[in-house]
Amino acid sequence: DVKVTQSSRYLVKRTGEKVFLECVQDMDHENMFWYRQDPGLGLRLIYFSYDVKMKEKGDIPEGYSVSREKKERFSLILESASTNQTSMYLCASSLRGEKLFFGSGTQLSVL
């Protein structure tokens, strides 16, 4: 089975902090994605990557950056956390962009 692991299940940070969310997949998938999910707004794509060191902006990239130095790892960075970035963050991976396999999510609270 594909395993997508997110480093933290719950995270509490202060406004202005730099936040790193880590995601690791063990199936050699080319594509990796970061989504955030908010009530009433559904899943929104922040960034995705289709290869090492490659990245593409999704629908809501503002305030975020990403890093993919190795194929199995995709990091989401909040440069200066703000309260409106309080959300559930979901990492996903796929082979050739088809079926997505999701991690268990990180509930981030920015105070």
Add this chain to the structure above:
Amino acid sequence: QKEVEQNSGPLSVPEGAIASLNCTYSDRGSQSFFWYRQYSGKSPELIMSIYSNGDKEDGRFTAQLNKASQYVSLLIRDSQPSDSATYLCAVNTYYGNNRLAFGKGNQVVVIP
């Protein structure tokens, strides 16, 4: 127009009944369609994928695709309380390296 729309509000069905969910999409070039189930507090999990017009059955789930009308639906037969969840429709929009567009989801509540 949003890429993927799921317009129905929460759906309550009695146990044993059929739950029917609908989804429309805007990109005529879309080729791949998925239904994900998400339990409260959990991440989405894939339950059905469909690529060609018609019906695809998997256990109690049937996905239906009509590309001419640009809709995809999900039927849950013999609904069980364990089917109570939010169901997300996802469509491969075929631009930008195969990213999926998701609908906002439909909540299904199965009443024992």
